[in-house]
Amino acid sequence: MVVLSVENLSKxxxxxxxxxxxTFGLSxxxxxxxxxxxxxxxxxxxxxxxxxxxxxxxxxSRANDARIEYLSQEPELDSAKTALEVVLTGGPEAFEVxxxxxxxxxxxxxxxxxxxxxxxxxxxxxxxxxVDGWNLESEAxxxxxxxxxxxxxxxxxxMSGGQKKRVALARALVRPSDLLILDEPTNxxxxxxxxxxxxxxxxxxxxxxLITHDRYFLDRVTNLILELEDQTIYxxxxxxxxxxxxxxxxxxxxxxxxxxxxxxxxxxxxxxxRGPKARGTKAKARKQRAKxxxxxxxxxxxxxxxxxxxxxxxxxxxxxxxDLEKRRGDQPILDGFSYRVDRRDRLGIVGPxxxxxxxxxxxxxxxxxxxxxxxxxxQTVAIGYYDQQTESLDPSIRVHDYVTEVANRVxxxxxxxxxxxxxxxxxxxxxxxxxxxxxxxxxxCRRLYLLRILMGQPNVLLLDEPTNDLDVDTLAVLEDYxxxxxxxxxAVSHDRYFLDRTVDHLLAFTGGAEVEExxxxxxxxxxxxxxxxxxxxxxxxxxxxxxxxxxxxSSSNDDEGPRRLSYREKQELSELEGRIAQxxxxxxxxxxxxxxxxxxxxxxxxxxxxxxxxxxELEAGMERWVELSELAE
Numbered sequence: 191m192v193v194l195s196v197e198n199l200s201k202x203x204x205x206x207x208x209x210x211x212x213t214f215g216l217s218x219x220x221x222x223x224x225x226x227x228x229x230x231x232x233x234x235x236x237x238x239x240x241x242x243x244x245x246x247x248x249x250x251s252r253a254n255d256a257r258i259e260y261l262s263q264e265p266e267l268d269s270a271k272t273a274l275e276v277v278l279t280g281g282p283e284a285f286e287v288x289x290x291x292x293x294x295x296x297x298x299x300x301x302x303x304x305x306x307x308x309x310x311x312x313x314x315x316x317x318x319x320x321v322d323g324w325n326l327e328s329e330a331x332x333x334x335x336x337x338x339x340x341x342x343x344x345x346x347x348x349m350s351g352g353q354k355k356r357v358a359l360a361r362a363l364v365r366p367s368d369l370l371i372l373d374e375p376t377n378x379x380x381x382x383x384x385x386x387x388x389x390x391x392x393x394x395x396x397x398x399x400l401i402t403h404d405r406y407f408l409d410r411v412t413n414l415i416l417e418l419e420d421q422t423i424y425x426x427x428x429x430x431x432x433x434x435x436x437x438x439x440x441x442x443x444x445x446x447x448x449x450x451x452x453x454x455x456x457x458x459x460x461x462x463x464r465g466p467k468a469r470g471t472k473a474k475a476r477k478q479r480a481k482x483x484x485x486x487x488x489x490x491x492x493x494x495x496x497x498x499x500x501x502x503x504x505x506x507x508x509x510x511x512x513d514l515e516k517r518r519g520d521q522p523i524l525d526g527f528s529y530r531v532d533r534r535d536r537l538g539i540v541g542p543x544x545x546x547x548x549x550x551x552x553x554x555x556x557x558x559x560x561x562x563x564x565x566x567x568x569q570t571v572a573i574g575y576y577d578q579q580t581e582s583l584d585p586s587i588r589v590h591d592y593v594t595e596v597a598n599r600v601x602x603x604x605x606x607x608x609x610x611x612x613x614x615x616x617x618x619x620x621x622x623x624x625x626x627x628x629x630x631x632x633x634x635c636r637r638l639y640l641l642r643i644l645m646g647q648p649n650v651l652l653l654d655e656p657t658n659d660l661d662v663d664t665l666a667v668l669e670d671y672x673x674x675x676x677x678x679x680x681a682v683s684h685d686r687y688f689l690d691r692t693v694d695h696l697l698a699f700t701g702g703a704e705v706e707e708x709x710x711x712x713x714x715x716x717x718x719x720x721x722x723x724x725x726x727x728x729x730x731x732x733x734x735x736x737x738x739x740x741x742x743x744s745s746s747n748d749d750e751g752p753r754r755l756s757y758r759e760k761q762e763l764s765e766l767e768g769r770i771a772q773x774x775x776x777x778x779x780x781x782x783x784x785x786x787x788x789x790x791x792x793x794x795x796x797x798x799x800x801x802x803x804x805x806x807e808l809e810a811g812m813e814r815w816v817e818l819s820e821l822a823e
Contacts, residue, residue, distance in 0.1 A: 192217050193256045193369040193397050194239065199248030201234060208234055211248070212423045214416060218368055221391070222399045223408045223430065226418035227617060227661045228633025232401050233263060235418065236373055239399075259367040263374050263632065265358035267346045274342040277330045277361045285365070288323040288330070290314060326364075333360045336386050338379070338543065352378030352543065363390065369397040376404045377658050380542045381684045381712070392798065403657050403665060405430055405687040410784075430662075504533050504649040504677050507568035509554060514563035516549060523549055524560070525703035531650070535678040538689045538712065541699025547682045550697075551575070551652050554680070574648025576640055578655055583635055585628030589618055592627060592638065596645045609645065616641045633659045640668070649677035657685040686712050724805070728813035735817065763818040766811055773808045777801060 195215040201208045208231030216222060226232050237243040239250060240260040252258070267276050278289040291314040298307040318324055331342050337356040346354065355378050362370060370391075376384050384407065391398060391411050402408060408415070408430035415426040415433035424440065426433040509531035516524040523546035531537070531554075539547045552558035554565060555575045567573075583592065593609045600607055607615075613623050616637055627635065636659045643651075651672075657665055669691045672679055683689055689696070689712035696708040696715050708715045780801050 191253060191368075193253050194258070195251045196239070197249045197251070199238065199250070200246045201231060201238065202246055207421050209418060209423070210421045214423055214425065216369060216397055216399060218395075218397045220397050220399075220414050221412045222414045222416055223412040224399060224401050224416045224418065225408075225662055227663055228637055228659070229617075229631045230418045232418055233373055233631070236260070236371055236399070236401065237262070240371060253368070256369065257367045258369045258371060259362045259365050260371045261359055261362045261373060261375055265354060267354055267358060269345070269347040272343045272345050273334055273339050273357045274330060276346060276357050277334065277364055284323055284326050287314070287317045288327045291318055291323065292327070330360070330364050333363055336383065338383055367396055369399065370394070372398070372400040374401055374403070374659070376402050376407055376684070378543070379684060381540065381686055382542075384684060384686075389798070403660055403662055404685055405662060502572050502647050502649045503570055505568050505570040506533070507566075508533055508535075508571060508650065508678055509568070510566040511554065512564050514553065514560045514565070516546065516553065516560050518546070522703035524705070527563070527705050529697070531678050531680070533678060534676070535680065536693045536695070537680045538693035538696045539680065539682045539699070540689070540696055540712065540715070545699040545701070547699060548578070548654050551577070551654055551680065551682060555652055571650055572646070572648045573650045573652060574643040574646055575652045576643050576654065576656055578658065583627050583639065585626060587627055588624050589613065589627060589630070589638060590623040593642055593645055596642055600645055600647060612641060612645065633661060636660050637664060651675065651677065651679045653679065653681040653683070655683060656681060657683060657688050686716075724809050724812060727809055728816060731813045732817050759818055759821070763815065766815045766818070770808065770811050770815065773804050773811070777804055777808070780804075
């Protein structure tokens with residue numbers, strides 16, 4: 191079923207064309223990732239699809255009664271409502287019944303003597319039964335909780351920007367739809383929440399169109415990539431990994447066509463210069479052909495950002511942090527934290543939102559004072575701090591002036607580059623360099639902010655959520671730059687791909703004021719966390735079972751002495767050891783198969799279901815193995 195179709199869609203702002211005569215269709219089976227460089231018009235296209243903005247030309251058609259849900263980058267919510275009320279407002283009848291019931295219950299709690307409210311709640315309870323509102327309310331609260339909004343009664347007026355985005359995302363997920371459109375849904379989400387969202391969307395039986403910079407997310411959720419480039423849409427079947435191969439093949443073919451065109455054009459020019467005497471139809475046609483060859487180009491415009499600055503010399507002493515203590519009100523954030531930054535450190539900082547990751551960066555950078563402890567910075571240290579505050583960019587300043595406030599030129603491995611040349615490498619052409627910042631997209635502002643920091647030639651980089659709002663091509667080149675960067679890098683990020691690609695050890699905020707140092711990248715850390723959860727769950731179930739056995743034993747008058755393994759239990763223990771080994775081996779092979787079959791959505795979903803079942807069996811098996819092993823001893 192085709193939910194939405196687009197024909198010859200065009201959009202421009204002044205003399206700048208975003209896209210022209212774009213045509214594509216979306217069905218309920220499509221899981222689509224929309225990618226392109228910042229400023230290419232991705233978010234604009236989504237707004238046009240949902241009717242929040244108009245196209246200059248073209249047509250958009252929807253299937254009859256098709257339901258489309260949309261999450262914008264900056265959703266507007268009613269500040270007078272609570273999180274749950276936002277999720278349940280404006281949907282089908284069942285949503286309204288649940289919302290009214292919740293409101294009546296709240297008022298009854300404030301005025302329990304009101305017979306009118308008692309009668310109303312009773313009547314609404316029957317309505318809740320009719321529309322299955324109890325399950326809907328539970329689902330809404332569950333999704334809010336899984337997205338990190340545990341207080342469903344929290345008013346919008348008291349929420350941060352990230353919390354509002356999560357509430358708006360919950361609203362889009364709960365409402366039934368034939369096509370779900372999401373603009374940067376992973377921003378402001380913890381890595382655990384992103385992993386849950388991946389699974390939720392992968393199992394959802396409806397169409398999906400999303401913009402995200404999270405490449406693991408694109409790889410695991412999508413089966414189609416739409417690439418917005420050169421003012422048009424390129425369609426690539428498969429996930430993000432398939433897209434990279436397909437794009438490379440397309441660009442190679444375009445280069446071959448350009449070489450062939452250039453050769454033909456050269457021959458035709460030679461023919462024209464010889465000045466043939468014939469003036470017939472064939473000669474005129476050949477002249478026209480030569481003109482077309484000269485006016486046509488198949489060259490691929492390079493969209494990548496190349497960074498080639500030379501950082502300042504860094505001495506042996508970089509940054510030494512000792513016994514840091516920091517509290518936020520009564521809540522401890524850091525408690526005796528110490529760390530020594532080395533010259534080539536590649537350190538990632540992970541943990542839930544609000545635990546103090548950005549606070550630690552602020553203290554290291556000297557923007558914030560700790561309650562106690564010390565931070566010593568070497569004399570040669572030049573910190574470049576890429577934080578989340580791009581909204582502080584003065585909109586009345588021109589792009590070129592914003593960069594030259596730091597430097598007019600920077601040294602590179604080949605000599606020097608002017609600010610204007612650096613801007614061009616960062617995809618700001620001559621015209622855009624003299625544009626005011628207020629006319630840039632959010633992603634373009636982030637890219638400009640990054641350039642300004644690198645113009646300062648830092649030798650220590652502090653990166654706070656560097657992947658937010660940057661396009662995937664820019665991220666890939668930033669990662670390449672960090673490979674060659676001679677200084678230290680400390681990055682706070684929820685982007686698992688970025689962390690796997692750039693860091694070699696982590697600081698994990700595990701709760702309270704505890705910070706644990708973990709060797710390896712994020713995938714290794716994820717394996718450790720998953721293993722710890724399995725062991726803790728098995729241990730909890732074992733303790734519960736042991737408690738019940740003790741209670742049963744104490745209620746019995748029989749004194750049979752310490753219990754030993756029966757013959758059947760010995761057999762069970764032996765079989766369990768073999769089965770656990772089989773499960774662990776199969777789980778490893780499933781991960782490999784999911785990578786190989788990434789473009790086959792149904793196969794990936796089938797493997798994911800098998801993986802979940804095996805993990806559950808493994809947990810139960812581990813618990814029983816521990817129990818029988820203790821009896822055997």
